[in-house]
Amino acid sequence: MTAPPLIELRDITRTYRTGALAVEVLHGIDLAIHAGEFVAIMGASGSGKSTLMNLIGCLDRPTGGRYLFAGRDVSTLDRDALALLRRDAFGFIFQQYNLLPTASAVENVEVPAIYAGLPRVRRLARAREILIRLGLGDRLDHRPNQLSGGQQQRVSIARALMNGGRVILADEPTGALDSRSGREVLALLRQLNADGHTVVLITHAPEVAAEAGRVVTIADGHVVSDDGPAPGRPESEVAPPVPARTGGVGPDMLEAVKMALRSLRASLFRTVLTLLGIVIGVGSVVAMLAIGEGARLDVVGRIQAMGSNLLLVRPGAPNLRFTVGGSVATLVPADADEIRLLPHVRGAVPEMQGSVTVRLGSVDYQTMVDATSAEFPIPREWPTASGIFFDQADVRSYAPVAVLGQTVLKALLPEGGDPLGRYVLLNNVPFQVIGVMATKGATPYGGDMDDVVFVPLSTGGLRLLGQRHLRSITVQVDDVAEIAATEARIKALLTERHRTVDFQIRNMASIIETVEQTQNTLTVLLGSIAAISLLVGGIGVMNIMLVSVTERTREIGVRMATGARTWNILLQFITEAIVVCAIGGVLGVGGGIATALVVRALGSTVVLSLPPVLLAFGCAFATGLVFGFMPARKAARLDPVVALGAE
Ligand code: ADP
Ligand code: MG
Numbered sequence: 001m002t003a004p005p006l007i008e009l010r011d012i013t014r015t016y017r018t019g020a021l022a023v024e025v026l027h028g029i030d031l032a033i034h035a036g037e038f039v040a041i042m043g044a045s046g047s048g049k050s051t052l053m054n055l056i057g058c059l060d061r062p063t064g065g066r067y068l069f070a071g072r073d074v075s076t077l078d079r080d081a082l083a084l085l086r087r088d089a090f091g092f093i094f095q096q097y098n099l100l101p102t103a104s105a106v107e108n109v110e111v112p113a114i115y116a117g118l119p120r121v122r123r124l125a126r127a128r129e130i131l132i133r134l135g136l137g138d139r140l141d142h143r144p145n146q147l148s149g150g151q152q153q154r155v156s157i158a159r160a161l162m163n164g165g166r167v168i169l170a171d172e173p174t175g176a177l178d179s180r181s182g183r184e185v186l187a188l189l190r191q192l193n194a195d196g197h198t199v200v201l202i203t204h205a206p207e208v209a210a211e212a213g214r215v216v217t218i219a220d221g222h223v224v225s226d227d228g229p230a231p232g233r234p235e236s237e238v239a240p241p242v243p244a245r246t247g248g249v250g251p252d253m254l255e256a257v258k259m260a261l262r263s264l265r266a267s268l269f270r271t272v273l274t275l276l277g278i279v280i281g282v283g284s285v286v287a288m289l290a291i292g293e294g295a296r297l298d299v300v301g302r303i304q305a306m307g308s309n310l311l312l313v314r315p316g317a318p319n320l321r322f323t324v325g326g327s328v329a330t331l332v333p334a335d336a337d338e339i340r341l342l343p344h345v346r347g348a349v350p351e352m353q354g355s356v357t358v359r360l361g362s363v364d365y366q367t368m369v370d371a372t373s374a375e376f377p378i379p380r381e382w383p384t385a386s387g388i389f390f391d392q393a394d395v396r397s398y399a400p401v402a403v404l405g406q407t408v409l410k411a412l413l414p415e416g417g418d419p420l421g422r423y424v425l426l427n428n429v430p431f432q433v434i435g436v437m438a439t440k441g442a443t444p445y446g447g448d449m450d451d452v453v454f455v456p457l458s459t460g461g462l463r464l465l466g467q468r469h470l471r472s473i474t475v476q477v478d479d480v481a482e483i484a485a486t487e488a489r490i491k492a493l494l495t496e497r498h499r500t501v502d503f504q505i506r507n508m509a510s511i512i513e514t515v516e517q518t519q520n521t522l523t524v525l526l527g528s529i530a531a532i533s534l535l536v537g538g539i540g541v542m543n544i545m546l547v548s549v550t551e552r553t554r555e556i557g558v559r560m561a562t563g564a565r566t567w568n569i570l571l572q573f574i575t576e577a578i579v580v581c582a583i584g585g586v587l588g589v590g591g592g593i594a595t596a597l598v599v600r601a602l603g604s605t606v607v608l609s610l611p612p613v614l615l616a617f618g619c620a621f622a623t624g625l626v627f628g629f630m631p632a633r634k635a636a637r638l639d640p641v642v643a644l645g646a647e
Helices: 049-056 079-089 105-116 120-133 149-161 179-194 253-266 268-305 333-340 392-396 406-412 457-465 480-498 508-551 553-561 566-601 610-636 640-645
Strands: 007-018 021-033 038-042 064-069 090-093 167-171 198-203 214-219 222-226 310-315 345-360 363-372 384-387 401-404 423-426 429-437 452-456 472-477 503-507
Touching (some): 007 049, 021 049, 021 064, 021 222, 038 049, 038 179, 049 167, 049 198, 079 090, 079 105, 079 553, 079 566, 090 149, 105 120, 105 149, 105 553, 120 149, 149 167, 167 179, 253 268, 253 566, 268 508, 310 480, 310 508, 333 345, 345 406, 363 457, 392 457, 401 406, 401 423, 406 429, 406 452, 423 452, 429 452, 429 457, 452 457, 472 480, 480 503, 503 508, 508 553, 508 566, 508 610, 553 566, 553 640
Parallel strands (some): 038 198, 038 214, 167 198, 363 452, 401 429
Antiparallel strands (some): 007 021, 007 064, 310 472, 310 503, 345 363, 345 423, 345 472, 384 429, 401 452, 423 429
C-alpha cells in the first residue's frame, strides 16, 4: 500500500467525564483505514466500539492523539467544520435506524441533501433513485412505522448514501434485525463496498465481522488484533462524488417552514393548545384596540357635537372641581348680558337648573328643568322637532311657557299625541307647551340629554327655582381661533365685576383634549392587558418548544450526524415557533376582528384599522422569535453523540 490512509488514528484517547469522575475509555488507539476497505471493528459490549466509531465519524472529538482524515488533521476542528465533514464524507447507519417517525421514506432519505443545499427537485429524484436501487421502490411514501425492521434499515442505508457516503459507518446495523434481514443488510454493505465505498462495520458478533475483508478487534479500549489492510481492493475516489451544492447555505426558509409544518402536524392537538394562547392574545389586542378607539371617537364625537367653539363659565373658585349641585352662588344673569357685548362673542347662554315634577293629565314625571335664554338652541345646535323655542319677549315678560325634551314627552304621552298648546304643571305651576326639542342623545358621561324641560330664565328663576344665580353661562365664540383671547377677556370682565375670581371658565376644546387623553390612557391600558395575554401565550410556546426539543433530541442528533450545522438546527426550531405563532396570529386577527364586529353589531362604536392588526400580528411573530430562541438554542447546542444516545 503506497497511498496514504483515508482514515488515520494516532494514539487516540477518549476520556468521559461524569462530574468529578473521569474514565478513559480508549487508551491510545492506532488505526489506519484505506479508501475502499471493508473493516469490521469487533469487540465485546462496553469495549469502546461506539466511542471509536463516533470519533471516526467526527461526531465526537478525541481527548488526546491525532486524527487525520484524507491527510488533514480533524481532531481540532470546531462544531460546524465537523458538521460539514460529516455531511460530505460520512454516512451513518445505526442499530435503531433513527428514522424521523413523522416523515416518509423519501423525506427521510432526502434530509442529508437538504443540509447540502441540493435543490428540492434533484433531491427528491436522487432519494427515489437510491430507494429504488435498494429495493424499496414500492415503499417510497411509507412512514417508518409502516415498514419492517429490514426495510427501515435499508431506508437508513439510503440516507447514508444520499450525500455520496464516501465512508459508511454502521454501528451494529444488524443488531435489531432477524437473521434473514440481517443477511440482506450485510449483503448490501458488501455491495456498497464493491461499488467503492469505504465501509466500517461495528459489531460484537464474529459471524458478522467475518463478512468484512479485515477485522479489527478491540478490548477494553485497546486494539488487540488487526488483520491489517486487506489487499486487492479498489483504490479511493471510486465512491460517487458528493452532489453539487448551491452555495451550501443549508436549507432555505421554505424548507424549514415545511419541516416545521410537518412536525407540528405530527402533534396536532398539542399544537392547537399552544396556538390558543397566541390566538387569544392576538385576538384581544385587535379587539381591545378596536373597541378602545371606538369608545374614544364616540366620546370625543359627542363632546364635539356640543360644540368646540364654546366656553363654559361656571360659579366657584377655579381650583375647585366643577360643583355639580350649583350651590355656589356667584354668577348672575347680568354677567351673561355683559359677556354678550364682548368682541367675537356670538352668544352667551345663561342656565339655571333644578329638579321638577311635570304633570300632564294624570301622569306625573320627575325630571330636570333648565331655565335659560332664548338663544339656547343656537350654540348647542339643538333645534326643536316641533313647535318653537321661546323667544326674548317670552323671557322679558316672564311667560309661563315650556319646551319639552323627547324623553319627557315620551313619559307624559306614552301613547303618542300632540302636546303643543296643552298645559303642563311644573311643580304645580301651569306652563303652556310651545315646543318639543329634537332628540339629542346621551351625554358623554352616560346621562340622558333629552330628559329635560326648558323654560325662560326669568320664569324659571322666579317661579320654579326661587333663585337668581346661574349654574352656567355657555359662551359661543364666532371664531375658534379667538377662543383663548375671548376666554381671557371674559375672565377680566368677570373679575372686575365680582372683584374676585369666583368662577371657572372651561374651554370645550381643552375638555375634548382631556377626554381624548383619558381615552388614550384607556386604550393603552386595554392594549397592555392584551399584550400580557400575548406574553402568556409566548411562554406557552416556549414551554411546548422545550418539550418538543426534549422529545426530538434523537432527531436532532440524526440531523447533526447527516450534516446539519448549529445554524440549521437553530433555524429549524425558531421557524417552528414562528410558524406556530404566525398561524396563531392569523387566527387571532380573524377572531379579534370577529369579536369587534360582534361588539359593533351590539351597538358600540368600533374602529377597525390596519395598524393594530399589523401590530398584533407582528407581536405574535416576534413572540415566536423571542420565545422560540431559547429552546432552539438548546437544541442547536446539543452534543451530537449525546443527542443520538438520547432515549
Ligand atoms: P460499545 O459500543 O463497545 O458497547 P461504548 O463505546 O458504547 O461501548 O462504551 C464504552 C465504555 O464507555 C462503556 O463502559 C460505557 O459505559 C462508557 N461510555 C460510553 N459513553 C459514555 C458517556 N457518554 N459517558 C460516560 N461513559 C460512557
Ligand atoms: Mg455500542
